[in-house]
Amino acid sequence: MTVDVTTPAPVDVPGARMRREIAEQPVKWHDALTRGGDQLRAVRARIWNRPPKAVLFVARGTSDHAALYANYLVQTALGVPAASASPSVVTLYGGAPDLRDVLVVAVSQSGGSPDLVAFLEMARARGAATLTLTNDTDSALARISDEAIDILAGRETAVAATKSYTGELLALAALFAGEETLAQLPALPELGEKVLAVATSRVEELAARYRYADRIMTAARGYSSATAREAALKLVETSYVSAHGMSSADLLHGPVALLDQSVPLLCFTSAGPDAREIAQLVDLAGERGVDVDVIGDGTVTGRTLPAVLPRGVAPELRPVLEILPAQLLAAEVAVARGYDPDAPRGLSKVTRTY
Amino acid sequence: MTVDVTTPAPVDVPGARMRREIAEQPVKWHDALTRGGDQLRAVRARIWNRPPKAVLFVARGTSDHAALYANYLVQTALGVPAASASPSVVTLYGGAPDLRDVLVVAVSQSGGSPDLVAFLEMARARGAATLTLTNDTDSALARISDEAIDILAGRETAVAATKSYTGELLALAALFAGEETLAQLPALPELGEKVLAVATSRVEELAARYRYADRIMTAARGYSSATAREAALKLVETSYVSAHGMSSADLLHGPVALLDQSVPLLCFTSAGPDAREIAQLVDLAGERGVDVDVIGDGTVTGRTLPAVLPRGVAPELRPVLEILPAQLLAAEVAVARGYDPDAPRGLSKVTRTY
Numbered sequence: 001m002t003v004d005v006t007t008p009a010p011v012d013v014p015g016a017r018m019r020r021e022i023a024e025q026p027v028k029w030h031d032a033l034t035r036g037g038d039q040l041r042a043v044r045a046r047i048w049n050r051p052p053k054a055v056l057f058v059a060r061g062t063s064d065h066a067a068l069y070a071n072y073l074v075q076t077a078l079g080v081p082a083a084s085a086s087p088s089v090v091t092l093y094g095g096a097p098d099l100r101d102v103l104v105v106a107v108s109q110s111g112g113s114p115d116l117v118a119f120l121e122m123a124r125a126r127g128a129a130t131l132t133l134t135n136d137t138d139s140a141l142a143r144i145s146d147e148a149i150d151i152l153a154g155r156e157t158a159v160a161a162t163k164s165y166t167g168e169l170l171a172l173a174a175l176f177a178g179e180e181t182l183a184q185l186p187a188l189p190e191l192g193e194k195v196l197a198v199a200t201s202r203v204e205e206l207a208a209r210y211r212y213a214d215r216i217m218t219a220a221r222g223y224s225s226a227t228a229r230e231a232a233l234k235l236v237e238t239s240y241v242s243a244h245g246m247s248s249a250d251l252l253h254g255p256v257a258l259l260d261q262s263v264p265l266l267c268f269t270s271a272g273p274d275a276r277e278i279a280q281l282v283d284l285a286g287e288r289g290v291d292v293d294v295i296g297d298g299t300v301t302g303r304t305l306p307a308v309l310p311r312g313v314a315p316e317l318r319p320v321l322e323i324l325p326a327q328l329l330a331a332e333v334a335v336a337r338g339y340d341p342d343a344p345r346g347l348s349k350v351t352r353t354y
Numbered sequence: 355m356t357v358d359v360t361t362p363a364p365v366d367v368p369g370a371r372m373r374r375e376i377a378e379q380p381v382k383w384h385d386a387l388t389r390g391g392d393q394l395r396a397v398r399a400r401i402w403n404r405p406p407k408a409v410l411f412v413a414r415g416t417s418d419h420a421a422l423y424a425n426y427l428v429q430t431a432l433g434v435p436a437a438s439a440s441p442s443v444v445t446l447y448g449g450a451p452d453l454r455d456v457l458v459v460a461v462s463q464s465g466g467s468p469d470l471v472a473f474l475e476m477a478r479a480r481g482a483a484t485l486t487l488t489n490d491t492d493s494a495l496a497r498i499s500d501e502a503i504d505i506l507a508g509r510e511t512a513v514a515a516t517k518s519y520t521g522e523l524l525a526l527a528a529l530f531a532g533e534e535t536l537a538q539l540p541a542l543p544e545l546g547e548k549v550l551a552v553a554t555s556r557v558e559e560l561a562a563r564y565r566y567a568d569r570i571m572t573a574a575r576g577y578s579s580a581t582a583r584e585a586a587l588k589l590v591e592t593s594y595v596s597a598h599g600m601s602s603a604d605l606l607h608g609p610v611a612l613l614d615q616s617v618p619l620l621c622f623t624s625a626g627p628d629a630r631e632i633a634q635l636v637d638l639a640g641e642r643g644v645d646v647d648v649i650g651d652g653t654v655t656g657r658t659l660p661a662v663l664p665r666g667v668a669p670e671l672r673p674v675l676e677i678l679p680a681q682l683l684a685a686e687v688a689v690a691r692g693y694d695p696d697a698p699r700g701l702s703k704v705t706r707t708y
Contacts, residue, residue, distance in 0.1 A: 053407060053408070053452075053455075054407070054408050054435060054456075056435060056437065060603065060604060060607045061604065061607030061608045062607075062608070064604075071440065071443075072440065072442075072443055072447070072449075074451075075439075075440075075443045075449045075451045076443055076447045076448075076449035078451075079449070079450065079451050079452055080451050080452060081408060081410055081439070081451045081452075081453060081456060082451075083410065083437025083438060083439060084437060085429075085435070085437060086425065086426065086429075086576075086579075086601075087603075088426075088575055088576045088579075088601070088603065088628075089425075089426055089429045089430055089576075092575065092576040092627040092628055093426065093430045093576065093627060093669075094430075095426070095429045095430035095433070096433065097428075097429045097432075097433050097434050097435045097436075098407075098433055098434060098435075099435060101407075102408075102435060115603065214568065214596075215569075215596045221442060221446065222440075222442045222443075222446040222447065225440075225442075233608050233609070236608060236609050236611060236612055237608050237609075237611050240611055240612055240614075242568075242569045242596040242598070242612065244596070244598070247440075247442070249414065249441075249442065249469065249707040250414065250415065250418075252705050252707055253414045253415030253416075253705045253707065254415045254416070254587050254590060254591050254701065255587070255590050255591075256701065257590060257591050257594060257698045257699055257701050258590055258594055258596065260594075273446040273447060274442075274446055277707075277708065315447075344611045345611055347608065347610065347611050351606050351607045353603040353606055353607065353631075354631065
């Protein structure tokens with residue numbers, strides 16, 4: 001008789017699936033960079049050897065945050081204009097812009113959203129090169145694209161996407177980041193393990209403080225603005241807290257009016273060009289008595305949370321790491337409130353919009 | 355001695371400035387279409403005679419919602435890819451994509467935001483044609499653009515932008531809408547007067563019901579998704595309600611989890627390709643006991659609000675009209691809560707982000 005020494009995750013505990021998928025991210029990144037490395041390098045080479053005139057991303061929900069991150073990369077590193085497109089241009093109004101010399105990139109965990117499929121079909125017909133990043137290379141999007149990249153996150157069973165998000169970020173970085181940043185990619189799995197180890201205990205304290213918050217605001221700038229949006233979406237999906245996440249620049253153009261003592265502010269920043277503006281926002285919020293915390297390397301600090309990110313990570317790669325504590329936070333807040341983050345009300349794993 | 359028979363607006367009543375600026379919109383539209391008509395036609399002719407390869411918009415806050423609207427127009431009517439760009443690509447990371455054959459359009463009431471100025475300077479240097487839509491043609495943005503269009507909204511003194519938003523929408527429609535839609539533009543001022551007349555009394559009831567709401571969700575699809583976002587921003591800015599506004603497709607990919615009996619849902623739709631999806635959302639919300647209202651022509655109806663928009667308006671032009679009841683609503687909710695919508699906390703008329 002053999003004894004099974006592995007401890008299976010207790011699948012009936014609320015949040016067990018989400019927590020397991022959060023924890024396995026560094027292993028999945030390693031897998032994607034090794035097993036998926038050849039394909040990523042080949043697609044990258046084709047894009048960089050003959051860059052398109054523009055890159056258009058189509059995505060929904062969490063994947064749209066990965067696309068927002070990639071918009072910055074493409075414009076800064078590849079030097080090509082990039083933006084996110086609205087699928088309803090096609091599905092509602094039958095729009096069909098001229099897309100010759102344009103690369104259209106669909107980002108979708110399931111690869112099944114009908115509106116993204118319709119957009120990609122139009123894009124092909126109108127001359128675009130098409131690429132899909134997905135967790136299911138048998139999906140409709142993968143089948144109709146010129147090229148499909150498997151993000152290799154493995155089957156995602158929690159409704160709130162976690163490992164598919166960082167898998168998308170990683171693949172996008174491998175395709176579009178500059179050479180210097182690219183060299184840092186292989187270090188990410190080990191850094192991810194460290195961040196998870198540090199964050200797990202620290203986030204519990206933060207979750208206890210956020211437990212009764214009715215609203216939470218999250219903010220960041222540049223590459224990390226994707227983190228702010230994704231962190232807010234996780235809190236919305238799992239804990240039904242009214243979380244607003246946005247670029248700190250957009251925050252200052254209106255929603256800053258919401259900030260008062262009753263609304264905690266969670267910022268994401270580390271050493272880099274975004275730190276100055278976030279420091280100013282932290283000061284401004286502090287003057288209003290707002291409960292401010294910062295997830296970062298300690299360059300800017302808030303009220304309680306110490307540095308949970310290592311120093312020296314390129315700003316281009318920080319989003320892969322800084323979402324980890326926020327994912328843990330969302331799971332903890334949900335459980336503290338008595339919800340099951342694995343089964344949020346009103347949501348299913350594949351959302352079919354037209 | 356002469357007697358002054360004009361009644362000056364009582365400037366000391368909370369919301370007097372915002373209400374006056376809401377009310378004067380139809381007159382301003384007429385002004386923009388007549389006094390500004392020659393310039394709009396000339397710029398339009400240049401764009402349509404030799405369309406750019408792509409159009410990139412840069413804007414912040416309310417103006418970014420006008421840009422979102424224009425993204426749809428450009429892709430559907432002009433048949434050219436269009437999207438909104440993030441100025442921080444330039445201001446944080448020094449990105450400088452190749453923008454030859456690209457038209458970059460800045461949309462800004464004040465024309466003074468330093469990050470938009472930096473983006474336009476980069477765009478010029480990298481070969482883009484540049485156009486600014488602004489309420490101040492002496493502004494920095496207007497001065498550095500190849501062409502500057504005065505939206506002719508007149509001086510806007512309320513901090514919450516209202517007439518500058520519809521002025522931007524109108525100018526963007528005049529530039530980018532198809533010929534058939536263009537023919538409907540001159541009818542808008544009269545339709546606007548009618549909508550304001552009907553909405554003023556109806557919105558009071560709705561404001562009374564929203565007075566104690568802590569959260570409000572707004573949703574729409576396609577062209578009208580700009581309305582949903584702008585309506586939420588007005589409620590956030592003036593009433594500090596936690597309002598989420600988004601495309602109904604994005605809503606279904608996550609934030610729909612927030613919807614319950616405690617959160618009213620305000621939708622925007624009329625006869626058109628977006629009506630079916632909004633009707634489904636209204637049904638889904640109704641099943642959950644959500645308090646749903648619809649601002650539209652009566653094609654889809656919610657709980658209480660009757661049709662406040664006329665029938666037969668092209669979906670491309672509806673955003674100009676359907677924001678009027680929402681602007682009134684924001685002012686009314688603010689006053690009902692004891693706030694002054696003319697002077698929201700933490701906001702000033704010109705926001706300088708870098």
